[in-house]
Amino acid sequence: MINSSLIKNSRYGLSKRLKLDKVVLLMALFFLLLLPVLVWHNDYILQVFTHALLLATLALAWNILGVSGSISLGHAAFFGAGAYASALLSLDAGLSVWLTIPLAGFITTGLGFIMGLICMRLRGAYFALATLAFIEIPRVVTDNWDGLTHGSLGLVGLPGFPSLHLGSWHIDFYSSITASYYLILIYSLVLLGLVGFIFRSNLGLALQAIREEEVAAEAVGIRANSFRLLSMLLSAFFTGISGACYAHLVRYINPGLVYGLHFSAIPMIFAICGGRFTVIGPALAALIIYPLDQFIFHPLIPAGHEFLYGAVLIFAVLFMPAGFWGRMQRNTEVGLFTKSSSSGI
């Protein structure tokens, strides 16, 4: 049943959606750009928003794969691998952090390729389960390969972002969180633009067609597996970069932390709550839910405040499967999971 009308529809949908997107995007952008001034450079608030932005990049990267209808529970594997790759390259090989972060992205892409080879034949629920199991492999290897990774105790004293000298400008990431904040903001904006571009490109259209009806998509000449693999590689690359940024931002990592289920859950939760099939929904969800958690729930319930993430996920699955942003747009009748993704193995 697939024909050009589906492609046209989604193109049409995108252009209609653009207006609302632009207004909210501009408001959010203004708020984020002025935030350091608005909060009088309050370190704590800026730190929370830096993390929120980093988690937003995770959600955006997750959604590159998510738009094809696949649910990955294994992105912690990429996050952890990116964090470890960059940390070890900078700590033991002595490379500059500006070099190790992209390198970490490429190493993670390699891991994504392995995961892709294993998981790409699977669909729906079985894909999700396979990705969930996949995390264990890099985690246990990192835990045990003491010679390379320094084992399960983790790495401390990682180098932060080195200072930048642009002419007379001198940006010091050590002394002020504001500089780190703007760095992560720039990264997330670049990623947002890229994801928007990908969604509108042929790749994005192909992924949406695969999501709607994989057999039909193949019938019109879309090589579903290649496109899904490509989306997984892109998703892995940016998740790895985010992981690397996390390592240099927090400057302490250990296997249990960076390969924890937390970093698999977070991007999925933000993407589903914000709207899996939208560009900015996942990022907005990150910027709302994470500060909510940190400013309100964390002080109230120090142990166990993360139940919030589970609660919003349950709420979203049961009552708002298109996500709050997807619901506000309401121009395409798309449920959380379409029929094709149920087709099993």
Next chain:
Amino acid sequence: MWTTVLVSGISLGSFYTLIALGFALIFGVTRNFNLAHGELLVLAGYVAYWLWKVCALPFVFTFPVAILVLLLVCLGLQRLFARLSEPLELNSIVLSFGVAIVIQNSMLFLFSGNYRLIRIPSLNQGIRFHGFYMSYGQLTLLILSLIIIFLLYIIMYRTYLGKALRATIQDKEAAALAGINVAVMGTLAFCLGAVLIGLAGPLYGCIHYLYPSTGREVTLLAITITIFAGVGRLSGIILAGWILGLAESFTVIFCGASWREMVAAVLLLTLLTFRPHGILGDKL
């Protein structure tokens, strides 16, 4: 040494079967993947630990309370799952993932993140016979697991109720046509699952440290065994449990204890790649 490894593998494997049975039953009857399975099991373990440590109840009496608590939680959970729309399998994964996070954090809130163990000293002694060694703990685990599995087998294969459950596992629509109330079967599956988890949880607390995030490991075990056995095939589960238990025991001996956690994951990925319908299963 070989016999010791074999014995510990079989004893562990039988217990893994017990762990996986609840998961497999719920999945078979309702097509819901319950990713919160491990968290529920750890919750049962915590309930038992609390009763045993704080209320100083004898360990045997913790089982009924754990089962009761689990029944309540699972019935509540079933209400949530019942609201899901198609495709059930994928939606239930996402929903139960959320539930797992909520339960994990509730446990962190109620019991803190400290490592707990139900330490029963007599279980650490054992039988020694010509280099063969088996602790009473392993023996208890083996016997209790086998008894519970046998009882479940009786229910499933020797009663009318079991017949109805098996019919629902095989084909929901056909079962409904034959006059079986599929919704009631779903509730029953959750109840039976809760009883199984309530029995396995306190035992788990005896052999493994309890902490809120350990449930993920248990869930992975249950998924691996269920898929190994083939969807909805209770008969293959015990074989799958033993193979996993033996694989883990041999890994611990030859590669070291820290590689153990990878065994289930590697097995699951291999299975999904080569035999997605289970070792014993055929294409459904």
